[in-house]
Amino acid sequence: MPSAGSDPDLDAATPVSIKILIAGGFGAGKTTLVSSVSEIKPLRTEEVLSEPSVLVDALDGVEQKTTTTVAMDFGRITVRDDLVVYLFGTPGQHRFWFMWDELALGALGAVVMADTRRLADSFPSVDYFERRGLPFVVAVNCFDGAKRFQPEAVRTALDLNPDVPIVLCDARQRSSSRDVLVTLVEYAIRLISDSEVMAPR
Amino acid sequence: MRDNQWLDRDAGPVVRPYALTGGRTRPTGESFDLLALVASNDLNSIDDVLLEPEYLEVMRQCRQPKPVADLASDLDLPLGVVRILLSDMRERGLVTIRPPARTRLTDPQVLKDVADALRRL
Numbered sequence: 001m002p003s004a005g006s007d008p009d010l011d012a013a014t015p016v017s018i019k020i021l022i023a024g025g026f027g028a029g030k031t032t033l034v035s036s037v038s039e040i041k042p043l044r045t046e047e048v049l050s051e052p053s054v055l056v057d058a059l060d061g062v063e064q065k066t067t068t069t070v071a072m073d074f075g076r077i078t079v080r081d082d083l084v085v086y087l088f089g090t091p092g093q094h095r096f097w098f099m100w101d102e103l104a105l106g107a108l109g110a111v112v113m114a115d116t117r118r119l120a121d122s123f124p125s126v127d128y129f130e131r132r133g134l135p136f137v138v139a140v141n142c143f144d145g146a147k148r149f150q151p152e153a154v155r156t157a158l159d160l161n162p163d164v165p166i167v168l169c170d171a172r173q174r175s176s177s178r179d180v181l182v183t184l185v186e187y188a189i190r191l192i193s194d195s196e197v198m199a200p201r
Numbered sequence: 202m203r204d205n206q207w208l209d210r211d212a213g214p215v216v217r218p219y220a221l222t223g224g225r226t227r228p229t230g231e232s233f234d235l236l237a238l239v240a241s242n243d244l245n246s247i248d249d250v251l252l253e254p255e256y257l258e259v260m261r262q263c264r265q266p267k268p269v270a271d272l273a274s275d276l277d278l279p280l281g282v283v284r285i286l287l288s289d290m291r292e293r294g295l296v297t298i299r300p301p302a303r304t305r306l307t308d309p310q311v312l313k314d315v316a317d318a319l320r321r322l
Contacts, residue, residue: 017236017268017301018315037322041274045281074270079318083311086236086270106234106301108312178322185316189309 015082020184021103022073023090023129024113025121029141029171030089031073033113037177038075038087045070045091045099070099085181090125100128109135109184113171116140116149119157126158135188137165139180221255221282228288235280236301238266239287242294256290263296 022030034040073089088103090110104110110129114122122138129136140154149157151166160166165183169176219226241260252260255276262275273283290296 015302016311019236041271042277043270043274044277044279074274076271077319077322079315083315083318085315085319086268088235088270102235106236174322178319182316182319185312185319189312189316192307192309192312 015084018083018085019103019107020085020087020181021090021107021110021134022087022113023110023122023125023136025115025118025125028113028115028118028121029139029143030113032141033111033139033169033171033177033180034073034075034087034089036172036174037181038077038085040073040075043072043074045072104129104132104134107134109137109188111180111184112136112138114138114140114154114158115143116154117143119154122158126160130161135184135191137167137180137184137187139167139169139171141171142168219282221278222285222289225285226281228284230288230291233269233284233287233298234301235270236268238268238299238301239263239272240266240297240299242297252295255286256295259286259290260295266299268301269298 022034024030031040070091072091073087075087077085077087079085090100090103110125112122112125112129126136126138138154138158138160140149140151142148148168151168154160154166155162155164165187167180167183169180171177239259241263258276259272262272267275269283269287270280272287273280276283278286287296287298291298
């Protein structure tokens, strides 16, 4: 197999890719946020066979036709020629969580979209990112007609650490979605600086 | 690019994409990130008449290095299928797959640049 040897020309031309995950329950506004703030592209991920055969390299189960195409929201924001931010909307259903680990690898952080009418839908995402130690912010999507919550009430309901930023947003608005991403990046910078203070090299 | 689709929308979702991979559902060799960059290798020494059309399309699209996720989206093929195609192509020396540049990801200055640029959106 050819090794991935280092090629200086290619290195210089390699843009820095920042990966941000957009998570949250079904209908919480993930797609809306990705499309309002980035150039969105369709991305099919896996053609999943019936659940027991997902990890088996065989076609058992094809005859059951329990197949699904998982579409994922995928957006890119070209910050500079050499700096691109990629947004990946994580698939919501639990049975696709095998994809999350791969998505989370090397990610800068995550946005957990929360719908105050169904806050419990955000629990699994919050749990996941806490366990992985991946920086995340909670974006409370303020739908028309949804009761406005104070951020601190959301913090209590989701049992979030005091330092996790909570942003009220309207995912349809580009500026609002942008502010959510800025909040996440600033939070990540704070965490990096803190860890350098605590563990000087 | 949607002019070179190998699948039509009416096709059953399972069998046809994985027919491109000989029925395999797992890539071989070293795994690679969704944002790994795929670059076509110099084709001068390869008789492209012998290459599968989907390989040629990947080679064409990756003359400039392109992230795996972008490639899958542009090919309109599932990521899982694209991963297998790419691992096969890497084995045959047709493409080089490089990890994404992450060395500066923990550099606060880079992240400040990102935050500033996002604010200007």
